[in-house]
Amino acid sequence: MLVIAHDRETLIAAVLGARALELPLQVFGGLTNCLICDSGLPGVAVLNQVRGYRFEADYRLHAESGAIIAPIARVAVQRGLGGLTWAVGLPGTVGGMVVNNAGAFGGETSSNLVSAEVLSPEGLVVEVEPSWFEFEYRRTRLKSSVEGWVLLTAVFQLRPTELAHLQAKADEYTARRQRTQPPGRTLGSTFKNPPGDYAGRLIEAAGLKGRRIGGVVISNQHANFFVNEGYGTAADYQALICLAQSEVASQFGVRLEPEIEFFGMECTCGG
Known part of the structure; x- marks a missing residue:
């Protein structure tokens, strides 16, 4: 069941109602870094639009x-x-x-x-x-x-x-985002940066820019962004995450930790 909460009272009522019925519950906001299982989620999903x-x-x-x-x-x-x-x-x-x-x-x-x-x-x-x-x-x-x-x-x-x-800084940051981050359907940064390095640099150094699984591709613009070309699945995205983790671990001995969150599925990759 999906509940869209436009006010605080609805948000609280939906959460408490799901708990009272002992239903699985997930509360989402912008869904910008959420990878949700292709088969959906059990219980109640609340979309917070307060x-x-x-x-x-x-x-x-x-x-x-x-x-x-x-x-x-x-x-x-x-x-x-x-x-x-x-x-x-x-x-x-x-x-x-x-x-x-x-x-x-x-x-x-x-x-x-x-x-x-x-x-x-x-x-x-x-x-x-x-x-x-x-x-x-x-x-x-x-x-x-x-x-x-x-x-x-x-x-x-x-x-x-x-x-x-402030205006100069805002314009600078906007320009940097446009220059370095790909447009289109992404979940933002796929991995956290490891200490002293950058996930995107490691993925690029592993030769994975442009690598594709199904409808999801590692961006040629920034290797820490995975782009859904319109027909990709959560399973495609998960498989590409596993590939990047495995290759970076094998070549550089670094374990990349996902920054995105998994719902209804787990990141069970090795490496």
């Missing part, structure tokens, strides 16, 4: 977890507020950004988050501090968590910054 946000006089941003981050980051730039400029052009929602501790161009979600509201496994709305998330590189306690917490809102501390500087 989009509200507001800027406060103390330079804080309050955002619902289903809000799309890229336009919010652009509005912050236009208001002369720094802290999320790196997220201009970032796909996905505020919830996904927080859950994955997303970052780019030297910026990271954990640097500006000051508080959040989460729905507990018992159905209580709880306000938490940043330390609660146990932030790591591209990971928090909520990512692939079996605890049952659901992010509802997030609050970010921004800072007044010269408008011309």
Whole structure:
């Protein structure tokens, strides 16, 4: 069953209803880094489209977890507020950004988050501090968590910054994304960067640019982006992930860890 939640009350009710019926539950935001099994998912899938946000006089941003981050980051730039400029052009929602501790161009979600509201496994709305998330590189306690917490809102501390500087940075980051990241159907960065190196460099050095399985191909523009050409399946994507992991491990002794999340399937590759 798919539930599309446009407001906080519906989101909470859907989560609590699924739990009361003891049904499997997944809550999704922008689905920008989610690989879902070709046969679908059991139970209840909730699509979080709770989009509200507001800027406060103390330079804080309050955002619902289903809000799309890229336009919010652009509005912050236009208001002369720094802290999320790196997220201009970032796909996905505020919830996904927080859950994955997303970052780019030297910026990271954990640097500006000051508080959040989460729905507990018992159905209580709880306000938490940043330390609660146990932030790591591209990971928090909520990512692939079996605890049952659901992010509802997030609050970010921004800072007044010269408008011309922010606009120049936003334009620079947008141009870099367009220059280095392929258009089309991708799940964003497929793998996390290993310490001291880059996943894309390793995949390219392994000779895998342009390698294809079914309808999914490793981009010739950036090897850490896998492009679905319109007829690819989740199984194709998984097989290509396994190939990249195996080749990089064999040639360089490095185990690439997926940055994308798997639903209804597992990354069971060797290497």
